[in-house]
Structures are given as structure tokens and as C-alpha cells.
Amino acid sequence: MSEALVTRRAPTAPVTASSGSTTEEPALRLRGLGHRYGSKDWLFRGVDLDVPARGITSILGPNGQGKSTLLRCIAGLQKPIEGTVERSGRIGYVPQATGTGAFAYTVFDMVLMGRAHAVSPFASPSRADRGIATAALERVGAADLADAAFGELSGGQRQLVLIARALTSECRLIILDEPVSALDLRNQAVVLGLLRQLAAEGTGVLLTTHHPDHVLHLGGDVVVMQAPDDVRHGPVSDLVTNDVLTALYGIGVRSAVVDDAGTPRTVLFTRWEETTA
Numbered sequence: 001m002s003e004a005l006v007t008r009r010a011p012t013a014p015v016t017a018s019s020g021s022t023t024e025e026p027a028l029r030l031r032g033l034g035h036r037y038g039s040k041d042w043l044f045r046g047v048d049l050d051v052p053a054r055g056i057t058s059i060l061g062p063n064g065q066g067k068s069t070l071l072r073c074i075a076g077l078q079k080p081i082e083g084t085v086e087r088s089g090r091i092g093y094v095p096q097a098t099g100t101g102a103f104a105y106t107v108f109d110m111v112l113m114g115r116a117h118a119v120s121p122f123a124s125p126s127r128a129d130r131g132i133a134t135a136a137l138e139r140v141g142a143a144d145l146a147d148a149a150f151g152e153l154s155g156g157q158r159q160l161v162l163i164a165r166a167l168t169s170e171c172r173l174i175i176l177d178e179p180v181s182a183l184d185l186r187n188q189a190v191v192l193g194l195l196r197q198l199a200a201e202g203t204g205v206l207l208t209t210h211h212p213d214h215v216l217h218l219g220g221d222v223v224v225m226q227a228p229d230d231v232r233h234g235p236v237s238d239l240v241t242n243d244v245l246t247a248l249y250g251i252g253v254r255s256a257v258v259d260d261a262g263t264p265r266t267v268l269f270t271r272w273e274e275t276t277a
């Protein structure tokens with residue numbers, strides 16, 4: 001196995017994702033990125049990271065480690081205290097579906113907002129814009145919700161609609177904050193399948209998750225946020241290991257290979273009794 005790459009202020013060349021093309025300009029270039037809220041401790045510091053415009057990059061880290069903050073800095077919604085974020089191409093941001101925003105819209109109108117970049121001020125969305133929005137809703141399996149009030153949806157339904165809105169923007173990189181956290185098992189599979197499909201079609205995917213098994217399934221690269229000055233980046237096969245996960249979450253994590261109808265499949269399980277400080 002190759003050595004995992006470290007994103008901390010690379011002394012020489014910046015880290016480039018291993019699974020993406022190294023010649024194509026990255027969709028995101030973070031340099032020396034650091035953030036803390038007020039006088040609280042740093043959440044992360046000195047992060048150098050290139051995210052490719054193709055492939056999947058997942059971010060793992062315990063609760064409160066700063067994953068959402070990092071995504072908000074990347075999306076331009078939070079100004080970092082230190083460092084820079086260079087974006088190349090449009091970014092679609094899918095927040096966690098837990099907030100209470102301006103929910104007086106229908107689902108279709110929410111999704112249509114993803115076309116804002118393509119619609120001139122004071123103009124109405126075109127028939128083509130509406131078609132793109134309809135296709136995005138169909139793609140996430142939520143076409144039947146088009147006329148519903150967004151504010152009356154369940155958390156999982158909102159999550160699907162917010163993903164459809166990002167797809168409607170036809171972004172180069174889609175960034176998702178815990179995209180399956182409110183979804184049932186089937187819809188988790190729908191969204192994970194969609195993310196793999198998007199990556200295969202050439203859209204970059206960057207997401208946070210609390211599911212290392214999903215990261216194994218998605219493949220590509222992973223960013224492991226262990227500590228403010230220990231943010232590692234490398235191939236999933238190098239970093240999603242029993243030892244790394246056990247240290248990351250402070251609980252024993254083991255893997256086993258099972259026979260899944262003739263295909264070997266690695267499954268992770270937690271040793272509930274094995275917690276560490």
C-alpha cells in the first residue's frame with residue numbers, strides 16, 4: 001500500500017488526488033486553509049488540498065471536527081481565517097437538510113433555483129431550464145413531489161430535493177454535507193448510486209459522511225480529519241483501514257470479507273465494547 005498523503009502545508013508539491021487526472025486543472029485548490037470560530041481552538045489549519053474535477057472525494061471525521069465548516073469555506077459561505085480557496089468552474093452545494101430556511105416555495109421552484117446562473121435578472125426561466133429541473137427531480141426519484149411545499153417535506157425528501165437543485169445547476173463539482181444522513185436504506189442506495197454515476201459522467205463529487213462503509217463503496221479518495229493539524233488525504237484503500245478508523249473515532253473498528261452471492265465484499269463493524277479515550 002502506498003503512503004497516505006498529508007494535506008498539512010505540503011513542504012514541496014501540493015497534494016493531488018490520486019484517483020483523478022493529474023493533468024486536468026483541479027476543481028478546487030485549497031492552500032493553507034484554516035478556520036476557527038472566534039477565540040475557540042482551530043478546527044483545521046494549514047490544509048493544502050487539490051480536489052479533482054472528476055472522481056469522488058469523501059471527508060471523514062468525528063462530530064464537531066469541522067467537516068461542515070470546511071465545506072462551507074469551500075463553497076464560499078464561510079470566510080476562512082487563513083488561507084485560500086481557488087474554485088475552477090461552478091460548484092453545487094448541498095447543505096444538510098436539517099435547517100429551517102425559506103420554505104414557502106414548491107419543490108419545483110426550489111429545484112428551478114439551481115438555474116439562477118443561467119437566467120438573466122428580471123427574466124423568467126426558459127422551457128429548457130424547466131426541463132432541466134424536471135429531469136433532475138426525476139433523477140433523484142422525487143418527481144412526484146414537484147408540487148408539494150418544500151417546507152412540508154420530511155428531512156429525507158428535502159435532502160433529495162436539495163440534491164436535485166444542485167444537479168440543476170450543471171456544476172463541475174458537487175459538494176454535499178452528509179447527503180444520506182436523513183435517508184432510509186433504499187434512498188441511501190439511490191443517492192450513493194447517483195454520486196457514482198455523476199462521477200462516472202465526469203462531475204467531481206466531494207462529500208462529508210459518518211459512514212466509512214459508504215466511503216469504501218464509493219471508492220476514490222478520502223480526507224481524514226483527525227485533528228486540527230492532522231488532515232490526511234489519500235486513496236480510500238490506504239486510509240479506510242481498521243487502524244485509521246479506530247484512531248479516528250476512538251472505538252474499535254474491524255473489517256471482514258464476506259461472500260456476497262459469490263462476490264467477496266469487505267464489511268466494517270464496530271466493536272462496541274472497545275472505546276478509547
Ligand SMILES: Nc1ncnc2c1ncn2[C@@H]1O[C@H](COP(=O)(O)OP(=O)(O)OP(=O)(O)O)[C@@H](O)[C@H]1O
Binds near residue numbers: 043061064066067
Ligand atoms: N457559526 C458558528 N459559530 C461558532 N461555532 C460554530 C459555528 N458553526 C460551527 N461551530 C462549531 O464548530 C465546531 C465544528 O462544527 P462543524 O459543524 O463544522 O463540525 P462537523 O465535523 O461538521 O460536525 P458533525 O459531524 O457533528 O456535523 C463545533 O464545535 C461547532 O459547535
